[in-house]
Amino acid sequence: MSGPHPFPRNHPQGRIPAEPQVEIFTTPTTQAIPYRIPAIATAYDGTVVAVVDYRYSRVDIGSGRIDLHIRRSHDNGATWDDIMMPEVMRGDGDKTEGHQKAGYGDPCIVGDSESPRMIITACSGTPGFFGGTRTHHQGWARWYSDDNGATWSEPQYIDEEFIYSKFDKSAYGPIRGWFVGSGKICQSKTTKVGTHYRLYCVGSSCRQGSNETANWVLYSDDFGKTWQFLGGCDESPVPGGDEPKAEELPDGSILLSSRCTGGRNFNIFTFSDTRCGQGTWGQVAFSGSGNKGVTALSNACNGEVLLVPVTRKKDKKTMFLLLQSLPFGSGRANVGIYYKALESLADYRTPDAIAKDWDGRHQSSYISSAYSTMTWQKNNTIGFVYEEDTYGTSGGGYTIIYKNYSIEQITDSAFTYNPSVNGDSLTALGMGAVVDDVTSTDNVGTIVGQYTPEAAHLVNDAYSEYAAHPSRQQYERLNGIIGSAPRVKMGLERYYTLRNYGRGAKLYALYANNATELSVSTNRKAEKAMWCIVPTADDPEVFYLVNKAHPTSMVGPTLAVETRTVLTSNPKEAGRYRIVSTTQGLSKLQCINPTNATYPFLHLAGDNVRIVPWLASSPANNAPSFWYIEPTDVMTGIEHITLPPNPNAAATAEACYDLGGRAIQQPQKGQVYIKGGKKHVE
Template identity: 45%
Template sequence: MKKYLLLLVALIMGLDLSAQRQELFVTTADSAHPYRIPAIAHLKGKRLLSVTDYRLCGADIGFGRVDLHGRLSQDNGRTWSSEYSIIRGTGVKHAADCGYGDAAIVSAPNGRDILLLCVCGNTVYGAASTTRQNPNRVARLYSHDGGRTWSAPDDITEDIYSLFDESQLGPVQSLFITSGRICQSRTVKIGKYYRLYAAICARPNGNRVVYSDDFGRTWHSLGSIHTSPAPKGDEVKCEELPNGDVALSSRTWGGRYFNIFHYRNARLAEGEWGEVAYSSAANQGVDAQKNSTNGGLLIVPARRTSDNRSTWVALQSVPLGPGRSNVGIYYKELSSVQAYASPAVFAANWSGPYKVSSVGSAYSELERLGNGKIGIFYEETSHKADYTLVFNSFSLSEITNGRFR
């Protein structure tokens, strides 16, 4: 009865109950196994999928058994299904199926077909023993029923690593597809599918980006294999700019590295990366005080409230700091191509930030919801432990202090 009375009051007062903080995966001080790493995808209409690591080994993927757990929403994140297992690791030492973690996900426009890429196995990304001959492994899973059931994993490790074996930079020794949201193009469609972009954290020589025109079955390097878009970059996201070019946003101490892939021929994926630019307080960019943390980059169509003109707004989530605390969202209007004519221009003069969390908080991902709001799925220190995975949503007007809607 109380629930229905609250709904009635909300209807009478015109309140929107969709923007409520939801603790989806809870880690407490007494938890035997912590959760970490947010990934979220808008499926279709009001439906969402959230995915996270369930760390039975107590540590990052590579140290032992890690499972992937999910929850589904049918109402833009106001309520969620029960937690369920997407895939379980065996915990068997040195086995390719020892663990599965750091999920990156995307849904096809039909809302039924979902691609999930993740790290698998028992090798640690940064360890000296993890090499081209003993690599950090990559797994691929599909769902064809909106995330309820999932295929057995395919090991696509060689498909990804082999792309860079002939690079003048040398072979990649260790890599993983960065967790969160895989970028799906709005503009480039080859046959049945819109192009996908997945950003890679790699050593040595930093970031790479790969693309797929067949919903993840085959992958290709975006740009020359002989260059890195962010040689000192770490965990990284990419997003499509309003003109169809691709922006890269990589974590680094105190802010972000940004770069842009400019297409000469989008259909043939021909083009070049620019010169990577550092965004921080020094250029009124994205300021992450005393931290280097994975965050989300999202670009959405909008209207300026001052003149009702159509425009675009870029959003970047990071812990505002100091350290891993106070996750917030910076924003930047992209009113024309001049606003992202070069990585240096794109990296400077961001506005905000809008503060989402007021406590310890770390990794985050952004997604545009079916109701036009901006969803954020992030890690927060709660219940005296790191971390609980939290979902919340805000209007663009809230995030930008009324400047855009």
């Protein structure tokens, strides 16, 4: 079906004309086998290829048979071939755990920019995402086409080789579920290291032993034959993240856009060496109504992110336009596209900059509607597909709608497409301001995580070289120096205060009310507010927090949700904390032996009294999970702890210290002490 769509009951008829559209996959009745989860790509010859779930099971992948259906358009979406039902993408419905061919769902797709080659990947088999184990889990399948999507290869199953086995060896630990993000696979426009321009594919994991989720980005330099984790798989760029998408920004960095209630979570991977995939992730930033970002009212839903070079018509200024689709709401309804002008590097250098102050939006649907994705077509327009409850069938599926948009249509004629915009030139114009910010008093200081004065000199010198000969290579070198420049570190030789960032005008410091009760106080000079941060014997990047006033008391692990964290004198019951700090001196204290793995962070509750566990990523309330770790002038008496070469090696240092750092001649019965780099109890 094509042509203007009849006005739905809630359409503002008479004010907004209906837009041309095509129903490319129709779910006409609640009895029909439903369609869901669209993906779309543009092939090398200009063919537009759409692929969707055909859900015999009527539920998400992992619970029975789902096939993949394909349609192709050779005239930029005006007309479409008949539906293709490839035998190689047909599930058999076998629900045996670990059976890969049971079904295929949530596809993502891309067409190579230099050849007729295309790739589709999808979740596969059974059980579902949350129902798996390390040995029987949801799979990941891929198919290739070498004729612009006309025919497809047999499926290959690549989850064990490139996903599950990698986590087994990571600091993050084993996972029991992997879910590839549906929609568009991103192909770089500038990075070609191997046989093809680089691909970026995204997904979510489910941690072994819990329902904790996390987002990841994979990259491939051989068009999907092999995959590597961008930034590794030791620490997620969006902990707690839901279905994600990725896009390449003007400076070559990678934007991760993650589904969440109320809007999106964003993070950015900034390269220090693109060829080797080296660089760093930033800090997650939430985009929603509170910061004039993309707003999904009363819903969390998958959507697409796309970058387009443009000229702003009113002042002829060249820049880039970032697009993000999602249901505007309330609930899963009123799908449309937000847009944000990226005028300078300051607009896309950090996740926080991306998250705030979006410029406008265009509404595509005026009824119940959900997942969406888009592709840039050869005629310099956007192919946009989304799920719509056109016939009242959303209980099991949707009709998949295609619309064709120009940049003018989406932005109400404020912008127009301009292929000549150069991302490196735009980046160079703004890098001086970035360096000024990096070396400002907010980032250079004495708080743990901040740059040292020496770092500021290194960064300024590197910027001088970049400014004299700007290039992508010099830009990444500068990024590398910014990322590796000396920062304030924690040491055993002194005590620290931990001041909360998000509560009480930043006056509350972590405080031991007594030997077992943890709280906060404004009295940062008291011994009860001073902490020795002691590396564990088996991992120097994991720490115990030991109180000065109560030298046998350590912060315990995070407990159940809203349950107050306590102090303990039993080293076997002590909390083990990984501490990650930003250059603004904001640190998160993540418990790696929590009661509930979904809530691992030390967080000051709203009553400004209780220290409780909190989510890895919380859009509205994560500020109280950040702490300033500030050195005091009070010394511990410990200059160093000699760690053994491995956890089972014999200790070499004979001196004994109590947990307050004082040397002791002979430990007393029941006393916890440090000897040879390890904690002991007499």
